[in-house]
Amino acid sequence: MPELRKDPILKRWVIIATERSKRPNDFKKAQELPGGGFCPFDYGNEHTTPPEIMAFRGEKTKPDEPGWWIRVVPNKFPALDPKLEPDKFGHGMYDVIKGFGTHEVIIETPEHDQNLATLPLKQVQEVIWAYKYRFNELEKDPRIKYVLIFKNHGKEAGASLQHPHSQLIATPIVPKRVVEEMEGSLDYYNFKERCVYCDILNQELLEKTRIVEENDLFLAFEPFAARFPFETWILPKKHRFNFGEIGTEEVKQFARILKNTLYRIYKALDNPPFNFMLHTGISNMEGEKYYHWHLEIVPRLTRVAGFEWGSGFYINPTPPEYAAKYLREVEMPEEDV
Numbered sequence: 001m002p003e004l005r006k007d008p009i010l011k012r013w014v015i016i017a018t019e020r021s022k023r024p025n026d027f028k029k030a031q032e033l034p035g036g037g038f039c040p041f042d043y044g045n046e047h048t049t050p051p052e053i054m055a056f057r058g059e060k061t062k063p064d065e066p067g068w069w070i071r072v073v074p075n076k077f078p079a080l081d082p083k084l085e086p087d088k089f090g091h092g093m094y095d096v097i098k099g100f101g102t103h104e105v106i107i108e109t110p111e112h113d114q115n116l117a118t119l120p121l122k123q124v125q126e127v128i129w130a131y132k133y134r135f136n137e138l139e140k141d142p143r144i145k146y147v148l149i150f151k152n153h154g155k156e157a158g159a160s161l162q163h164p165h166s167q168l169i170a171t172p173i174v175p176k177r178v179v180e181e182m183e184g185s186l187d188y189y190n191f192k193e194r195c196v197y198c199d200i201l202n203q204e205l206l207e208k209t210r211i212v213e214e215n216d217l218f219l220a221f222e223p224f225a226a227r228f229p230f231e232t233w234i235l236p237k238k239h240r241f242n243f244g245e246i247g248t249e250e251v252k253q254f255a256r257i258l259k260n261t262l263y264r265i266y267k268a269l270d271n272p273p274f275n276f277m278l279h280t281g282i283s284n285m286e287g288e289k290y291y292h293w294h295l296e297i298v299p300r301l302t303r304v305a306g307f308e309w310g311s312g313f314y315i316n317p318t319p320p321e322y323a324a325k326y327l328r329e330v331e332m333p334e335e336d337v
Contacts, residue, residue, distance in 0.1 A: 001018060001081070001084070001098070001099060002017050002018055002019065002078075002081055002084075002098075002099025002101075003016045003098060004016075004096065004097040004098075004171075004173065005091075005094060005095075005096055006095040006096070008094065008095075010176070011176065013097075013176065015079050015099065017078075017079040017099070018099075019077050019078050019081075039161060039162070039163050040076075040161075041071075041105075041107045041112075041161060041163035041165060043066055043110035043111075046064045046065055046071070049064075049071075049076065050073050050074040050075075050076055051063065051064055051073070051074075052071050052072060052073050053072045053074065053104060054072040054130070054133060054134065055068045055070060055072065056068060056070040056126055056129075057069070057071075069109070069123065069126060070106070070107065070127065070129075070130045071106075071107040072104055072130060072134055073105050074102075074104055075103040075105050075167065078102075078103035079099075079103050079169060080100060080102065080169065080171065081101070082100065082101065082102045084098045084099055085098060086101075086143050097172060097173070100143060100172050101144075101169060101171045102138060102168070102170040103167070103168070103170075104134060104167065104168045105165050105166075105167055105168075106127065106130050106134070106149075106165060106166045107163065107164075107165050108123070108164040108166060109123055109164050112164075113162075114164055115153065115164050115266070115271075116151075116164065116258065116259060117259065117262040117263040117266040117271075118263070118266070119259070121256060124255040124258065125251055125252060127166070128246070128251045128254055128255050131149050131243075131278070132243070132244060132251070134147075135147050135149065135244045135280075139244060139283060139284075141170075142284075144170045144171070145171060145173050145174050145282075145284075145285075146170065146171050146174045147168060147169075147170045147282065148168065148169050148175065148277065148278070149166065149167075149277075149278040150166065150167055150168075150276065150278065151165075151166035151167070151274075151276045152167070152275055153273055153274050154271075154272065154300065155273065156273040156300045157274055157275050158275070177279075178279055181279060181291070182281075182287050182290075182291050185197070185287065186287070188290070189290035195239055195290050195291070197235060197239075197291075197292030198239050200223075200224075201219055201235055201237060203224075204219060209321045209324065209325075210222040210223070210224065210320050211324060211328075212324050212327045212328060213257050213260050213264065213328075214257070215253045215256060216237075217236060217238070217249070217253040217254070218234055218253055218254055218257040219235055219257075220232055220233070220234045220260075221324065222320030222321070222323050222324045222327075223320060224320065226316055226320040227298075227316060228298050228301065228302060228314065229299065229302060229316060229317060229318035229323060230269065230299045230318065230323045230326075230327070231298050231299070231320070231323075232261055232265070232296075232297040232327075233296050233297070234257055234258060234261060234294060234297070235292060235293075235294045236250065236293065236294075241280075241281040241287065241292065241293065242282060242283060242288075243278060243280035244280070244282070244283070258295070260332065261297065261327075262297070264327040264330040264332070265297065265299055267330045267331075268326055268327055268329075268330050272299045272300065272301060273299070273300040274297055274298060274300060275298050275300065276295055276296060276297045276298070277295070278293070278294075279294055281293060302315075302317070
């Protein structure tokens with residue numbers, strides 16, 4: 001049974017995920033992701049995944065059969081279990097919560113050898129709609145305190161299958177990283193009565209040296225204190241607290257800037273492994289005035305080593321201004337209609 005265990009010093013929670021230990025590739029080193037052979041996410045293999053939670057499919061098609069272009073299924077090796085209750089209990093001095101939560105996989109396309117950088121824009125929009133629908137559905141459960149949407153691309157980034165997919169984990173507590181962002185945002189708001197993310201946007205638009213891509217509603221840029229080479233953030237230009245409230249035109253423009261930014265990284269860095277994470281406020285949390293949803297992309301180009309683990313500092317050998325210029329210079333393909 002999975003558990004959430006609290007570190008009493010740093011106040012962070014750790015998921016002890018017993019089901020994950022059953023994955024066949026765990027703890028094997030230097031193993032490439034399979035490029036061919038059998039893939040459970042491929043079109044026609046629907047019966048090999050857990051029953052789908054949601055799908056975008058043709059009207060006359062049935063669940064767990066062909067006819068889809070987006071599928072959402074439970075993770076076969078989940079970190080958390082929706083059948084449990086988030087009961088809290090003590091283990092001596094330690095705090096524990098039963099491993100309640102949801103772990104889902106968003107299969108982004110039937111095409112095995114594509115990715116978000118190369119998919120048609122319309123398909124990327126469909127992925128964003130799937131994110132929104134599942135986010136809003138899970139947010140209705142009062143036991144859920146946070147819904148994290150993320151993507152692991154490539155073996156070094158933690159992906160165990162090559163087929164394009166992203167994931168969603170809903171937890172009964174708010175992750176420490178998000179709490180820290182919200183606390184920092186609140187401190188800034190109490191001092192200046194402005195959203196720190198909105199001020200960052202204004203600064204980046206003024207300087208322009210760290211901008212990678214922009215459209216009417218979104219900005220992609222290298223953060224001033226980037227932890228990693230080519231770390232890239234995407235923010236709505238207008239103050240937006242909750243990703244689940246994203247509208248139709250915002251979906252279109254967010255899909256375009258996400259696709260274009262990932263394409264620039266794909267071409268400039270030769271399809272590197274990367275992670276992206278979507279940080280958002282949710283409707284039952286405070287912070288609407290001072291927190292701002294955003295997506296962080298982290299190419300896995302360097303390794304976190306002893307100094308970083310021991311100190312909490314990050315060493316980034318690539319100035320964000322240089323990284324932004326390098327990505328801006330990528331020759332882009334003709335835009336999708």
